[in-house]
Amino acid sequence: MLKYARSQPVGFKNAIERVAIVGAGGTIGSHITAALLQTGKHSVKALTRKGSSNTLPDGVLVAPIDYNDQASIVAALKGQQLFIITMAPTAPRDTHSKLVQAAAEAGVPYVMPNHYAGDIDNIKLGEDTLLGPVAKANRDEIERLGMQWIAVCCGFWYDYSLAGGEARFGFDFDKRSLTIYDDGNTKISTSTLSQVGRAVAKVLSLKELPDDENDKSLTLSGFLNKGVYLKSFVLSQNDMFESVKRVTGTSDADWTVTYESTKKRYEDGLAQVKSGNMAGFGKLLYARAFYPEEPNDILAKAQNELLGLPDESLDESTKVGIDLVEVLQRRVERMAA
């Protein structure tokens, strides 16, 4: 049933002002937090493990929690209107569920669950990459507990994936080598970390509900139990390579390029994962996205214009990616997974 601001109790404010987040110091969470704080419209409460070594951005309210003490999570979430989960993929499997259950107990109505990936409606891609069923179960749990969700569908993070080693977009900047999948011409959707942050801040800065049945403006409620779709660039590995060469002032002669079929990479990665070697996961995930006949492309669904997201410069984003190489190399455990 559609809800309108007009029929809410006296004192209802038609805005999302109190936002909680897990991962405020993390890869995507830090960008989302920065963008939210920049609007000046939200308080941001960072739920963080007691004793975490992650640095939290200035301006957040810090709420230390303990995943073995559910009451500590519930207490941190009391009074929050929307809860963003950007949980490390390496965290124990039940961590997401602990957060969702605590949100329900605390009375939080809306949750942005872990996803930050491709189209949630592309079931085949989700199954092939092993991520879909897990993310679906997370969303189902949110609904089962009487809450609603918004999933961020942004494709791969361009800057992060460019920097993240051979298993991702094929680039190894230290060795100046590139593995091209198939002929390197398959285009996929990508979003920069900062574009994802902006998109989330835009959605959370909308009115929560339409004023009444005549109000057709964009509202947060229009995104509930759906994906929010965005992109920065739809591009191939060859397009990325051209940009990398421009930004680094290099030419073909400076790079060692090898070619591998996406199908083979996918099968190799899957075999590694099945044998317990999680290093294969990145390989299968990225190879599958570049399948020529069914790439990970969400361009047709991208809501950039609707949300007023800016166009970005590819070469500037490539530079941001290259600057990330060293940062990610320090995250050995994570990048190996």
Ligand SMILES: NC(=O)c1ccc[n+]([C@@H]2O[C@H](COP(=O)([O-])OP(=O)(O)OC[C@H]3O[C@@H](n4cnc5c(N)ncnc54)[C@H](OP(=O)(O)O)[C@@H]3O)[C@@H](O)[C@H]2O)c1
């Ligand atoms: N589209 C893409 O290209 C792409 C790439 C990578 C990831 N992702 C997705 O984005 C989401 C977030 O990933 P991310 O890279 O932003 O996460 P991240 O930076 O690795 O971690 C986020 C936060 O998780 C918490 N955390 C870390 N280890 C934990 C543990 N063992 N137990 C409990 N909490 C732990 C930490 O918060 P505290 O220290 O404050 O507790 C950390 O800041 C995931 O859904 C992931 O699959 C998408």
